[in-house]
Amino acid sequence: MNKQKTLGIIIFIIISCSVMAIIETIIEPSYVIKSAAKVLFFLIVPLIFLKLQNGKIFNNSFKLNAKNIIKLSALGAIVYVVIMVAFFLTRGLFDYSALVESLSADQQVSPSSFIWIAMYISFCNSLLEEFMFRYVAFIKLSEFTTKTVAYIFSSVMFSVYHVAMIGGSFPLPLLLLSLVGLAVGGAIFNFVDDKNKNIYNSWIVHMFADFAIMTIWFIHI
Known part of the structure; x- marks a missing residue:
């Protein structure tokens, strides 16, 4: 364990996510500018940070495995079905049309x-997002602290970041449900990556x- 490097990664992730949250929710530039900013703060700056902190960046975390692709595509298909089923079961409880309208306005989507x-x-x-929340906030962080800390931090940051982006568009019950669901989803993503990093x-x-989310969006746009 290395407390200094652990704290460095945690602070870096919090600052990067906070900057992106400010850009997306307060500054609100065009979608192209927001996308460019995300490339900067979720890829380029983290690469520089990791290079300065550790030296070695690219490893097995960026190697494709054809066998895994088939298995994970099947898992992904199950995730798609689960989300769509949840949507159809809850559309009587939430006004998804109004939600999509609000999100489309916030994200400048026509x-x-x-x-x-x-x-x-x-x-x-x-x-x-996988590079930031899985590689930096989970895989790299777990090299310097316990796996439990890395799991919790990565999952919570993944959830809080997304809720900060969409919170104003969601009613409170759906916001809380999203907060928990995203944290669980983040933990599942970590688990999927954990074995071979x-x-x-x-x-x-x-x-x-x-x-699945884009399908729901398309239905109501």
């Missing part, structure tokens, strides 16, 4: 731009979760 933004969120944004595992599952 019917004409939806497909491109949906593709970016599903494929690119999900990878940026490969972020592509969780990225595939994350993509399918985003596919």
